[in-house]
Amino acid sequence: MRELASAFNDKKAQIRVLIGERTRVLAVIAHDLRTYLARLRLRAEFIDDPDQQARAVRDIDEMTALINDTLLADRDSAPPSHPERVTVAQALAEIVDAHRELDEAVTLAPVPDDLAIAATPLSLHRILDNFIANGVRHGNAVAISAHATGETVDIVVEDDGPGVPVDGLASLGIPFQRFDPSRSRETGGAGLGLAIVRALAERDHAEVFFGQGAPGGLRVKIRYARVED
CATH class of the missing domain: 1.10.287 (Helix Hairpins)
Structure with a gap:
């Protein structure tokens, strides 16, 4: 063995x-x-x-x-990253509002006003936009939440789509690897979407975890370093 x-x-x-x-x-x-x-x-x-x-x-x-x-x-x-103090509640609200303007079913759980992370703002927007778009494309609704876990902050994006089997989760985020080989660029491109998201997160010293959501959808957790006042 x-x-x-x-x-x-x-x-x-x-x-x-x-x-x-x-x-x-x-x-x-x-x-x-x-x-x-x-x-x-x-x-x-x-x-x-x-x-x-x-x-x-x-x-x-x-x-x-x-x-x-x-x-x-x-x-x-990749271009250099420039992490700075980002207020989580404000950043998430802006991103969610932008998707709601597109009539997308995206909800945001209450986030403490003083919760902040170290992140590159544009990278954070691109990461969450990607996960939200992916959730809306494969499901009907996306739920976003954030909470502190000691010295880190977890931002969670969960959809109600068909999800990904446990044995397929490990391949998510690997360049040129797609769970659904039939996807076009509009629905998955060259298999780079999640790989880019993970690369953007890692350049801000954040981690991305893929899992199965409660209703069976995909659950993504992005863990950033927490910034104290």
Whole structure:
């Protein structure tokens, strides 16, 4: 049994190395492609047909977004983070209000006014936007809460969708790994969405945990360092 466990751990380590190498190679390619896409976008602005111009610009923007995602998934190519004191109640309220304006069923449990974390504001918004959008896409409603646990603060995003089997939770957040292989970019892209979210969180020294929600949906917990007044 001990030899089997050792072999299993070795295989996991090999997989991590292979994924890391693949991500770095793609990041190098993506960096060069981004320059050419920027030139193409400028040229697309001169297309006479408005409809064709809009389509060309949209396609280029989508390719650029995919490339930026690839670069961000490679931590060495990601821009530096700038964590600062963020009031949790205010930040969550702003994010939830933005989604409610889109008629999305997002609820926020009461959060103490003095609860604060160390985070990069834009990264926090992108992380939560991603999880909320994922929850709304695969379920009907999303519930958000936050509470302190000693020197840390847990922000929890839980949806009422079909969830993910226990044996599939470990693959969430791994670059280019998707629970549902049939997803397109609009519903999962190249498997980078959750990997980027995890990378953004880790750059702010936060942790992301995936689990099963009470009604069977997906439960995500983002743990940040708590900032005292």
